[in-house]
Amino acid sequence: MSFTKLGVIGGGAWGTAMAQVIASDGSDVLLWAREAEVVDSVNASHANPLFLPVIPLSPKIRATAALADLADCDALVIVVPAQFLRSVLAELPAGDAPLILCAKGIEAGTQLLMSEVAAEVRPASPIAVLSGPTFAHEVAAGQPTAITLACADADLGRALAARLARPGFRPYSSDDVVGAEIGGAVKNVLAIACGVVEGAGLGQNARAALISRGFAEMVRFGLARGARVETLSGLAGLGDLVLTCSSTSSRNFSLGKGLGEGIPASELLADRRTVAEGASTAPVLAQAAKAVGVEMPIVGAVNALLAGEASVRAVVDQLLARPLRAEGA
Ligand SMILES: NC(=O)c1ccc[n+]([C@@H]2O[C@H](COP(=O)([O-])OP(=O)(O)OC[C@H]3O[C@@H](n4cnc5c(N)ncnc54)[C@H](O)[C@@H]3O)[C@@H](O)[C@H]2O)c1
Numbered sequence: 001m002s003f004t005k006l007g008v009i010g011g012g013a014w015g016t017a018m019a020q021v022i023a024s025d026g027s028d029v030l031l032w033a034r035e036a037e038v039v040d041s042v043n044a045s046h047a048n049p050l051f052l053p054v055i056p057l058s059p060k061i062r063a064t065a066a067l068a069d070l071a072d073c074d075a076l077v078i079v080v081p082a083q084f085l086r087s088v089l090a091e092l093p094a095g096d097a098p099l100i101l102c103a104k105g106i107e108a109g110t111q112l113l114m115s116e117v118a119a120e121v122r123p124a125s126p127i128a129v130l131s132g133p134t135f136a137h138e139v140a141a142g143q144p145t146a147i148t149l150a151c152a153d154a155d156l157g158r159a160l161a162a163r164l165a166r167p168g169f170r171p172y173s174s175d176d177v178v179g180a181e182i183g184g185a186v187k188n189v190l191a192i193a194c195g196v197v198e199g200a201g202l203g204q205n206a207r208a209a210l211i212s213r214g215f216a217e218m219v220r221f222g223l224a225r226g227a228r229v230e231t232l233s234g235l236a237g238l239g240d241l242v243l244t245c246s247s248t249s250s251r252n253f254s255l256g257k258g259l260g261e262g263i264p265a266s267e268l269l270a271d272r273r274t275v276a277e278g279a280s281t282a283p284v285l286a287q288a289a290k291a292v293g294v295e296m297p298i299v300g301a302v303n304a305l306l307a308g309e310a311s312v313r314a315v316v317d318q319l320l321a322r323p324l325r326a327e328g329a
């Protein structure tokens, strides 16, 4: 299996960083961006000031506004936000090139994981999921990063991992697609919760408790949906949870920090250009957890805060007042 010509779909921070990874060994890469200004600045100035400021980009990255230009790619890295995956895949030229899905979320309305959406829209394309602790600006600057590449077809997964691997970018193969997806989707909601703890000044003990109990929620939900514990405790789950629960570089953590400071969600989410996936994942995850009979009280609390249904004080009091229980239960 050889994947000579790679395309990246989505010219936000992560799509641009992935194009930079691919180009870093001298490979040509074609980047589809929705915004004409991104296409122009990548082609004219080798930069993406809109979504990935400061980082100089490789001249091997060429941008296009036409999805049809990606028709002859051997594999496509898909990096549009979760709620736009379906519409963008539907507009892709027909073909059966493997899709490497990067969005971390669950589709609102359908409760489908990204791989399930892609299977519906592009049934001929094999699917892989790329997920892990990867701030785009660090990856684009070539700083060392490890990530999970999950694919049900282990041979294809290893071939794609080999194609994307670079000295500073190390994909680990897995065949647990659902686990990789659930890790990435759930950690975004938990990062919002940790941001709330920071913004409300609740202390570092509370943050550690949230990471740990939030991880227990991720594992309960993941197991109910067929994920494996080793995937959830790997890069795509715990690894990414630790990263985004500790840094204002995370858009989800920053959103939660604003909520914790008492700013309404409506104000924090209005007119934003960048995506905080946890905000759209929280309500659908709460529904999906209910559907499989899994308790996710921290996810529920984030959901209530985002919906403006409860104050920070009220959700914290509610979480602390839950009946005492055994830790592993
Ligand atoms: N930024 C990171 O560090 C990072 C790392 C790993 C994974 N991710 C994931 O990658 C995905 C993309 O995030 P990002 O950081 O690149 O985005 P971003 O916040 O930098 O940019 C927003 C993106 O949304 C796109 N968009 C807006 N409206 C759209 C529409 N109607 N149709 C299609 N696309 C539309 C924009 O074109 C742009 O590409 C998310 O699921 C995110 O969780 C991000």
Ligand SMILES: O=P(O)(O)OC[C@H](O)CO
Binding pocket: 104, 132, 133, 134, 135, 136, 188, 191, 240, 243, 244, 249, 250, 251, 252, 253, 275, 276, 277
């Ligand atoms: O900025 P966030 O919160 O979307 O996090 C970015 C990546 O998912 C980190 O792995």
